[in-house]
Amino acid sequence: MLDLLSGLAAPRLAELAAAHLPDAPAPVDRRELAAALMDPATVTGTVAVLSLPELQVAEALSLRAAGTRRTDLAHLLGVPAGDADLSLVLGRLEWHALAWPDEGWIRTAPIHEVIVGGYGFGPSARIELAQLPLDRLQRIAYNLDAPVGRDRAGLLDGICAALADAATVRAAFAAAPEATRDLLLSIADEPFYFDPRQMGALRTNRPTPLRWAVDHGLVMWNPAGMAAVLPSEVGVVLREGFRADFDPAPPLQVPVEVSAEMVRRDGAAAVRVALAQVTALLETCGREPVPMLKDGGVGTRELRRLGKAIGGDPLDMRLWLTLAGVSGLIGVTDNRVAPSAYYDDWLKLDPPAQYGELLTAWLVMDAAPLDTGAPALLRTERDEAVSVLRRSLVSLLNGLPDGYALPSLDGINALQMYMRPLLTGPEPQEAYPTTAMLWRELELMGVGALHAPTGLCRALAAEAGLDGTPRHPALRAELERLIPAAQRTVLLQSDLTAVATGAPAASLAALLDLTADRESRGGGHTWRFSEASVRRAFDRGSSAEELLAALREAATGGRVPQPLQYLVTDLARRHGALRVRPVACVLRSDDPALLAELPRVRSLAGLGLTELAPTVYASVLPVAETLAALRAAGYAPAGEHADGTIAFDRVTKHRVLPSHPDQDRS
Incomplete structure (x- = not known):
């Protein structure tokens, strides 16, 4: 090496x-x-x-x-x-x-x-020789004409090198006594040999056909073990007619013609939907964090709720949640899933960069999100294998010429089994569910469509490094072609709707989500203004002037329709005409002068007294604490019920049932 x-x-x-x-x-x-x-x-x-x-x-x-x-x-x-x-x-x-x-x-x-044990052969001689004492190794090396004057490691190397040479093994076999040759041929197909009489002879060093084979390294025997073993180096020579399998050509799958325009269209649509749904999912989690199951993961009920909220398939929610997780866009707090601090930075990226991060994470993630055998966001045993199979499928698809597709998912499965046999399993029905699951991922991510590669698949395959991580330049160019640049302006219409033909910039989306209610997303985004939505903006501290100025800046052509202007100004005039403030309790007295002196008492400053009326003041502390403070200041207040009657203090006397020790004995 x-x-x-x-x-x-x-x-x-x-x-x-x-x-x-x-x-x-x-x-x-x-x-x-x-x-x-x-x-x-x-x-x-x-x-x-x-x-x-x-x-x-x-x-x-x-x-x-x-x-x-x-x-x-x-x-x-x-x-x-x-x-x-x-x-x-x-x-x-x-x-x-x-x-x-x-x-x-x-x-x-x-x-x-x-x-080990391939084709029914025994283990390699090196594995068996490692257990033998030095003198046994020296004897075998001498009989095989391998260098003897070495340390243990050198002896092992010399013996293994001799046995690796088919000519040396044939020569040793030819030099063996006839009985030994017959014995070796009899166990060529059964590498493990056990005969009590032969084993006994080995332990007493009596000359037997088996002893000759052991001393010449053609059979391995460890006194600590029971059976003798024909090593694979010898077995492969003795099985003269044996041929190992070699299938250099993949299973024949004749590609079928497919409309390149349809592949491009479907792939581009999938990319835009994927980005919109991930964004909507994160917004939904931000408004109401998603509860996890007691044993971890997100359950079916929550997946259905999320799917209904953003207009997507509950199964797809599994992929979007996992993508958000591996991209660092969500985290778990108090056993609930919510956007991470990085989510705010991600929102500031333009749409191609946003999707580039999602795609990069998807290609290399050790997760099988569409495996419904476990809750979403919960790791399963097949995750690591799926990561390799996902990249294998992208590579497989990329091998097709433009305008051609594989004939069926069964054909894709057969090729996946050829590409990664140890990961898929030996039987088609065993491999098919994983292949179908991964193909669904490729479709959702816009990497495959109609069993054909999209331009995004080409970019991924061309840019992926040896570790599978996409490098960004070519990928970025393809994403910019697929995903329109973020919309900085929006069309404000007289019917109190706002329409963005592409993905809105983060600042624009934030403004519209604050002042209007989102009605649709995907290729285009629509919001509707209403009294409730505009009131929401005022409740967050905006003024009519600030809100109209922001809408003019965001509007295509800088014009705000008259109905929207009227809605904003009319609601601004009425907003705050009625005020609500928190009050812990109120102080009431028929003597306004008595109440008026209370705010001037230094020891009562903690009550935060505010005049509501000449005979009514508000306190920021609860009734009991307010009463205690007034009494400590030398006043003689009384509590009052809601109906105006005096609330008298009563001494609470605690009583319990008597215990009967005799009855408790068992």
Whole structure:
């Protein structure tokens, strides 16, 4: 691995680290990166995302831990040594840092530790040899003519290198006694061998056919275990007629012609609807935070309520909520979902930038929001796999030429199974629900339409880096083509409506949402002014002059229709004619002079007394506290009921039922 990395430039090393170690600290140098890439955990993650032919070749390579000759690999796969498809797949495995060429050999990362028992073979010799004592290793190395004068690691490398060479294994087999050859052939298809008599002979070092095979590394046996094992390096040679599967061509799916204009139209419409619904959802959550279930997530009832509020499908609400969450636009407080502080900054972006952030988060999010098996915003086991499958589907769709689509969702599912077999599962009916779920996401996001790629799909595929994160320039250009610039003005009409033909700027939307009620959103936005909506603006502190000035600035042509002007000025004249103030209690007296002196008493300043009438004053404190303050100041007030009768203080005497200890005994 270190030899492979030594020939790579810094940008390629950075790509490898980003692709295979996204959550790990950046390796300091090639040696650290090599160690990380050789970690079985890293190899496991990489193998999981291989396509079918890549996985098939990796499985064939896993049979020999120390590497495989290119000619032996081609023979095993049933293709010529120079086969172009094999070269292409090996190039992809090298790109994944799983395999690389080395003077006629193909060296590998520890795939043998991840893919074990492939095609019914036993585990690799390296796995079994690691458990043997040093003297046993030295004996095997000597019999295989491998270097003996080494440390334990060197012995392991030497033995595995010898067994990886098919010619060495054939020579050892040919030199074996006839009884040993018969035994080896009998267990070639059953790698685990157990015979009590043979096991007993091994423990006493008696010469037997099995003992010869063990001493020459053709069979592995650990005294601590029960059975002997035919390692995969030997098994693959003894099964002379065996051929591993190799399917370099994807399942045939003949593309069908589709109207490019319809694809463009449907994709663009989906983008505008998606942005409008996410915005509306966030506004709704801001007005009334969404309660979460006791065990977490947002339940079906709330999803239906949200869908009804913004005119969308409750199932789609799952995607919009998740998108808002992974974009940092919502958070949870007191077990309720509400917009985050970042939401206000997001609103200030122009619509293409807003949707760009949503799309970026969607492409790489580890979430399956349309999986109805769990509440919305609750993680499920399939989330991480879905992230890879989503990007795979975008890549798959991008491979179609313009004006063509895949014939059906079944065809898309078949290709997804070919692209990511370990993530989809081996059976079409097992993979189909996830494929259908992801295709619905692509349609909702405007990335796919009519089983064909949209321009947004092209931009995503072209701009996505190795880690799947879209880079913005080309994506931004496509979004600006799809989403009109934010409307800075609005058409004010005589029927007291305001119409914006595109998405309104944040400041314009804020003004209209304050002064009018929104009636529709989507491609166009409509608001209606009413007494109640204009009163709302006055209640927030606006004056008629300020409101009309703001509306003139926002109006197309700078003109406010006369009916709207009249509504604003008439309501402004009446607004506040009747005032309501909070009062904790009132003080009443038939002696105005007595009441008039109270505000001048310093000790009563905390009552915040206000004259309502010559004989009535208001206090900011409740009755009991006001009475106590007046009495402390030397006055003799009395409480009063609402009907005007005096409220006398009564002493409360507490009583309880008697206890009977004898009755409590059991």
